[in-house]
């Protein structure tokens with residue numbers, strides 16, 4: 001039995017519109033399924049927990065990275081597999097696993113029942129992150145986008161946020177303990193995670209491997225905002241790691257202390273904290289892959 005958790009807000013309504021296509025395919029294949037529609041942010045986690053109790057074998061996130069994040073936080077540490085139909089805006093987690101955006105092709109992957117276990121990052125003991133967590137200028141932009149979205153539409157909200165943050169941004173002073181090695185840095189941004197992509201296609205952690213037992217770490221040290229504008233396009237291809245201002249690590253445990261409260265983006269969702277602890281949890285999420 002397959003549970004589909006559909007986020008009507010994902011991909012500007014694209015996920016919700018695809019329900020009839022999914023229904024048609026599942027009926028043709030004569031496979032039992034049930035739809036759960038999220039009603040508010042965070043509801044995907046609640047619904048995924050319900051689906052586990054109802055003996056579904058696969059719980060499918062129908063939406064973008066936010067939906068995947070919520071579903072994973074509901075099914076973690078169970079034997080239930082995560083399926084993905086990438087119908088969000090960015091779909092960065094699905095991009096890593098090459099799950100097609102075509103609904104029928106994504107459904108075919110689910111029915112192959114080819115599964116594997118991947119690692120998670122457990123953040124501050126309670127949030128499970130399977131893609132990328134990040135702090136610094138890009139996380140601050142994410143906070144601003146949420147504010148500007150109340151008044152402006154997508155791209156305009158993003159552009160205004162970027163300009164606003166770029167002008168004001170002062171590199172954060174942080175202490176980062178990476179598997180016992182303490183470093184102090186003034187950062188433009190830092191990212192931690194299991195997979196490579198964020199921000200709708202930036203290959204920020206090019207060497208990430210979700211089943212190697214480590215979290216990848218990247219730190220971009222203080223540089224001029226002008227240089228940062230050159231670094232960002234390089235990150236689309238994962239070529240930024242060769243720059244002098246960029247440090248990379250692999251670690252099992254990371255502890256970050258900042259002088260003031262930081263925005264931390266976890267799989268695209270923002271939380272605020274001045275202490276961030278990330279621990280790798282091996283083989284904690286089962287996913288359907290091709």
Ligand SMILES: Nc1ncnc2c1ncn2[C@@H]1O[C@H](COP(=O)(O)OP(=O)(O)OP(=O)(O)O)[C@@H](O)[C@H]1O
Nearest residue numbers: 010011038039041063064065066067088089090091
């Ligand atoms: N019924 C709902 N109404 C409003 N927001 C919702 C609802 N259900 C879930 N959400 C929220 O919608 C947000 C966006 O979802 P999601 O990230 O899947 O789509 P997206 O932003 O289009 O894609 P991506 O993150 O891949 O760019 C999530 O933060 C989620 O918590």
